[in-house]
Amino acid sequence: xxxxxxxxxxxxxxEAPYRQVTGGPIDYLMMDYLAEVTMSILQKQKSRDPASGYxxxxxxxxxxxxxxxxxxxVKVTANAGGVNPRACAQAVAAAARQLGLGGxxxxxxxxxxxxxxRLDGLLARGHDLKxxxxxxxxxxxxxxxxxxxxxxxxxxxxxxxxxxxDIVITGRVTDTGLTLAPMVHAFGWRxxxxxxxxxxxxxxxxxxxxxxxxxxxxSVDWQRIPDLANVGxxxxxxxADGGFEITKHPDTGGRISVAGVTEQLVYEMGDxxxxxxxxxxxxxxxxRLTQAGKDRVRFAGIKGRPATNKxxxxxxxxxGYKAVGTLVYAWPDAYRKAQAADRVLRRRxxxxxxxxxxxxxxxxxxxxxxxxxxxxxxxxxxxxxVQLRVAVRSxxxxxxxxxxxxxxxxxxxxxxxxxxxxxxxPKPEEIVAYWPALIDKDVxxxxxxxxxx
Amino acid sequence: MTRKAAPKVLLLDLxxxxxxxxxxxxxxxxxxxxxxxxxxxxxxxxxxxxxxxFRGLITGKVERYELPNLNALNFLLHGALDGGGTVSLKTDAxxxxxxxxxxxxEIAAPR
Numbered sequence: 001x002x003x004x005x006x007x008x009x010x011x012x013x014x015e016a017p018y019r020q021v022t023g024g025p026i027d028y029l030m031m032d033y034l035a036e037v038t039m040s041i042l043q044k045q046k047s048r049d050p051a052s053g054y055x056x057x058x059x060x061x062x063x064x065x066x067x068x069x070x071x072x073x074v075k076v077t078a079n080a081g082g083v084n085p086r087a088c089a090q091a092v093a094a095a096a097r098q099l100g101l102g103g104x105x106x107x108x109x110x111x112x113x114x115x116x117x118r119l120d121g122l123l124a125r126g127h128d129l130k131x132x133x134x135x136x137x138x139x140x141x142x143x144x145x146x147x148x149x150x151x152x153x154x155x156x157x158x159x160x161x162x163x164x165x166d167i168v169i170t171g172r173v174t175d176t177g178l179t180l181a182p183m184v185h186a187f188g189w190r191x192x193x194x195x196x197x198x199x200x201x202x203x204x205x206x207x208x209x210x211x212x213x214x215x216x217x218x219s220v221d222w223q224r225i226p227d228l229a230n231v232g233x234x235x236x237x238x239x240a241d242g243g244f245e246i247t248k249h250p251d252t253g254g255r256i257s258v259a260g261v262t263e264q265l266v267y268e269m270g271d272x273x274x275x276x277x278x279x280x281x282x283x284x285x286x287x288r289l290t291q292a293g294k295d296r297v298r299f300a301g302i303k304g305r306p307a308t309n310k311x312x313x314x315x316x317x318x319x320g321y322k323a324v325g326t327l328v329y330a331w332p333d334a335y336r337k338a339q340a341a342d343r344v345l346r347r348r349x350x351x352x353x354x355x356x357x358x359x360x361x362x363x364x365x366x367x368x369x370x371x372x373x374x375x376x377x378x379x380x381x382x383x384x385x386v387q388l389r390v391a392v393r394s395x396x397x398x399x400x401x402x403x404x405x406x407x408x409x410x411x412x413x414x415x416x417x418x419x420x421x422x423x424x425x426p427k428p429e430e431i432v433a434y435w436p437a438l439i440d441k442d443v444x445x446x447x448x449x450x451x452x453x
Numbered sequence: 454m455t456r457k458a459a460p461k462v463l464l465l466d467l468x469x470x471x472x473x474x475x476x477x478x479x480x481x482x483x484x485x486x487x488x489x490x491x492x493x494x495x496x497x498x499x500x501x502x503x504x505x506x507f508r509g510l511i512t513g514k515v516e517r518y519e520l521p522n523l524n525a526l527n528f529l530l531h532g533a534l535d536g537g538g539t540v541s542l543k544t545d546a547x548x549x550x551x552x553x554x555x556x557x558x559e560i561a562a563p564r
Binding site: 036037133217219220259262263264265266267268269270271272273284285286287288289301319322324358360362364368369370371372373374389391392393431432433434436 | 469470471472473474475476477478480482484486506507509510518519520521522523524525527529535536537538539540542543544545550552553554557
């Protein structure tokens with residue numbers, strides 16, 4: 001069984017899903033859309049328009065491939081539904097009917113992850129949803145919460161597939177669940193077959209970032225990774241015993257190697273022995289990798305443990321405002337000029353008595369990525385240019401707004417040989433912050449509905 | 454008797470790496486370029502040594518996990534991202550290039 005990754009995040013390559021469906025045989029197309037703060041953006045859209053709140057890009061992408069999906073019997077799992085999976089399903093169904101596919105498709109809709117309408121009830125019943133990182137109780141920010149979604153696992157997707165869904169559209173489902181579900185469905189794995197569930201979870205983790213396991217963002221031998229313009233997105237070839245291989249379509253660019261796959265395995269890793277999902281706990285220290293052929297890596301030996309009785313909840317809340325201003329200083333003495341401009345700017349902000357939580361300065365070209373680790377080794381006098389990048393953060397809009405007006409004056413009243421301001425005044429941005437928590441599994445009720453096109 | 458300083462090597466020549474974020478914590482996965490280098494990394498690239506390397510750049514502690522099956526070490530750098538995610542004011546708010554920052558470390562050359 002072949003599960004192809006078509007989208008590693010909302011904003012990933014628009015060509016990838018089409019290329020996965022047309023480049024060779026696949027059974028499933030897996031598309032991951034939801035990052036941690038995406039839900040709050042979608043919640044805001046939904047509050048303005050009750051028919052929105054899902055990943056809008058998904059609909060035209062599906063429109064392009066729907067006839068091919070029907071013809072080739074390729075199924076789709078996607079968490080594109082955001083905070084409104086039903087509306088997303090309706091939009092896809094409408095597109096399918098337009099294409100003359102009426103009667104040929106069944107869409108599964110998974111909901112139940114959205115805890116926002118239930119939040120006060122849950123808090124009243126003693127679910128304090130305290131911050132996993134800081135331990136603080138949710139009530140401190142309750143009035144600023146914009147979204148609250150439990151991470152559902154593979155189970156409701158498996159149920160939708162069992163009921164004959166060709167396309168499963170979900171809200172907040174784990175990235176890994178989107179890949180695991182087709183395996184559980186196809187192979188009939190039991191809900192307590194922890195090793196196999198862990199194997200499917202590892203497969204999901206490997207392909208959830210799209211081409212990041214097939215040559216993209218790969219630091220090993222990067223200059224010789226072939227034809228990234230034509231990069232092949234990853235495909236899992238899964239077996240009923242839990243073994244699987246990662247490969248890609250023939251005649252595509254990129255590379256699937258043990259080294260590259262290993263980079264993806266350690267990406268966003270915590271304790272590798274305890275990778276917790278709603279479906280199981282996977283042990284990444286049991287994975288055995290072998291290069292099984294050109295662009296083909298075999299996974300074996302994966303062990304899992306029973307799932308916990310908790311689900312992770314991702315909450316988003318309004319935090320405050322920030323803005324980033326930049327100017328570019330040219331040789332000679334580019335770095336010293338940028339430093340001088342930063343001192344001038346900070347003095348003016350200080351004199352205006354603006355209250356910021358933080359003012360952060362970076363010198364792009366010198367220290368923005370590696371800080372003092374880089375500046376120790378840099379010969380500053382020769383730098384052809386340095387970008388001064390100053391960012392501020394405040395609970396209030398006022399100081400941030402005033403900051404955005406303090407950048408441009410430096411062009412004429414600060415240090416010389418400065419440019420790069422054509423973009424105009426920086427715009428204050430609202431900060432929506434992330435609040436991770438846990439909740440008892442038994443209070444979250446996933447719901448599966450079917451929509452016949 | 455003269456004692457020569459042990460020859461040093463850049464971690465870049467022994468390992469590759471990928472990094473990412475979990476809130477205000479960054480993770481750096483460090484992978485030996487050859488399996489033979491792995492024990493050397495285990496010995497020399499300790500949590501304490503990495504904490505020293507990143508001194509002034511992170512506010513929290515460093516934890517290390519071993520993945521001998523992948524010839525890899527996983528480091529958690531706490532307080533590395535100015536609050537992380539959308540709160541952070543850093544260019545690298547998600548710690549994506551802390552991977553190569555770790556590869557700047559110098560350790561004793563393997564024999």
